[in-house]
Amino acid sequence: MIFNKDIEYVNNVLSGKINAPLYVRKQCAVYKHIFDDADEKYCISAKKRSLIIEITKLLIIPRGFSAGKTVFETLSGFQWLFIFAVLTVVCRCDEEKRRYETGVLEICRKNGKTFLIAVIFLILFLTEPKYSKFFSVAPDGTISRDIQVQIKEIIGSSPALQDKFKIRRDDILCYINNNDYFPLAFSTSRLDSRLPNAFVADEVGALPTIYPIEAMRSGQLNIKNKLGCIISTKYPHIDNPFEDIVDKAKKVLDGTVKDDTYFSLLYEPDSTKHWETDDGILEQSNPLALEIPAIMEDLRKKTSECDNNEVCKGKFSYKALQHNLSGLGYGEFCNDR
Numbered sequence: 001m002i003f004n005k006d007i008e009y010v011n012n013v014l015s016g017k018i019n020a021p022l023y024v025r026k027q028c029a030v031y032k033h034i035f036d037d038a039d040e041k042y043c044i045s046a047k048k049r050s051l052i053i054e055i056t057k058l059l060i061i062p063r064g065f066s067a068g069k070t071v072f073e074t075l076s077g078f079q080w081l082f083i084f085a086v087l088t089v090v091c092r093c094d095e096e097k098r099r100y101e102t103g104v105l106e107i108c109r110k111n112g113k114t115f116l117i118a119v120i121f122l123i124l125f126l127t128e129p130k131y132s133k134f135f136s137v138a139p140d141g142t143i144s145r146d147i148q149v150q151i152k153e154i155i156g157s158s159p160a161l162q163d164k165f166k167i168r169r170d171d172i173l174c175y176i177n178n179n180d181y182f183p184l185a186f187s188t189s190r191l192d193s194r195l196p197n198a199f200v201a202d203e204v205g206a207l208p209t210i211y212p213i214e215a216m217r218s219g220q221l222n223i224k225n226k227l228g229c230i231i232s233t234k235y236p237h238i239d240n241p242f243e244d245i246v247d248k249a250k251k252v253l254d255g256t257v258k259d260d261t262y263f264s265l266l267y268e269p270d271s272t273k274h275w276e277t278d279d280g281i282l283e284q285s286n287p288l289a290l291e292i293p294a295i296m297e298d299l300r301k302k303t304s305e306c307d308n309n310e311v312c313k314g315k316f317s318y319k320a321l322q323h324n325l326s327g328l329g330y331g332e333f334c335n336d337r
Helices: 005-015 022-035 044-058 077-090 113-127 140-157 211-218 241-254 279-285 293-307 317-323
Strands: 042-044 089-093 094-098 102-106 132-136 165-167 172-174 179-183 200-202 227-230 264-265
Touching: 005 022, 005 044, 005 077, 005 113, 044 077, 044 113, 044 140, 077 089, 077 094, 077 102, 077 113, 077 264, 089 227, 102 241, 113 132, 113 140, 113 172, 113 179, 113 227, 132 140, 140 165, 140 172, 140 179, 140 200, 140 241, 200 211, 211 227, 227 241, 241 264, 241 279, 279 293
Parallel strands: 102 227, 102 264, 132 179, 132 200, 200 227
Antiparallel strands: 042 089, 089 094, 165 172, 172 179
């Protein structure tokens, strides 16, 4: 059987069957051009694609709606697209060289972004060269360790992996090839001198400075297949590093900035009007909810609660939208008041 969940998602987005925002549609068009073998410079590595599929069949979901199933069975279309794009799109002149060095994901909370990165790191554990190093950075140590927790739980639930890793307080080591992952505490000066084959910067919208990302990037200068995953929800203040990263991603997709190494899925709704009653806004910013009806029902319920709440309806109305259900994260203005 030919596996096609990534391109099925792409085709459904481009045909309008899936309600996706503008810049997701643009990125899907770029991916389809490559998938259809129509790009002169880049193609998809069938070897890498097959290996990733086989690895995901060994990874068991530890908890949640799909507990006990394999990652292969449960990943959604947009998650497969992100994985295959950043890990299997390669240069035609050198199929061992991946195209994308930066993967940007802007998405609401509770859409599986941390789980997605945990899966990518487990794939890298098993496929990157010996002695590769992986790191996570975030606004604080707890957020940085969220990925470590996800990786640990998947390993503990997957019989095929349990004797292949050593899980310690400060790192996770793969015995097969001595590849190592370290969650790093936040710092504004002590993250240099690392040599990351791959890193993730989580909740970048809450970072007070771009330094952690720049420190990771500076350590990748001599890495052939470097990768940085930049993931975040939207935050109500615009003075944060993620806004600049998203702005560049948009310019790349608009064609005003040339950078072949940028891949992004930006789940920003095209319109913010009538968000209280327009399910289309929820659909555009919560792609996982399109595949798991229970999540969509929960979002509708919370939207209704926010619409009927005077705190949200008053001076926080627009910010509540931007930082809650359709504005990429339900939380501070409705829950934490």
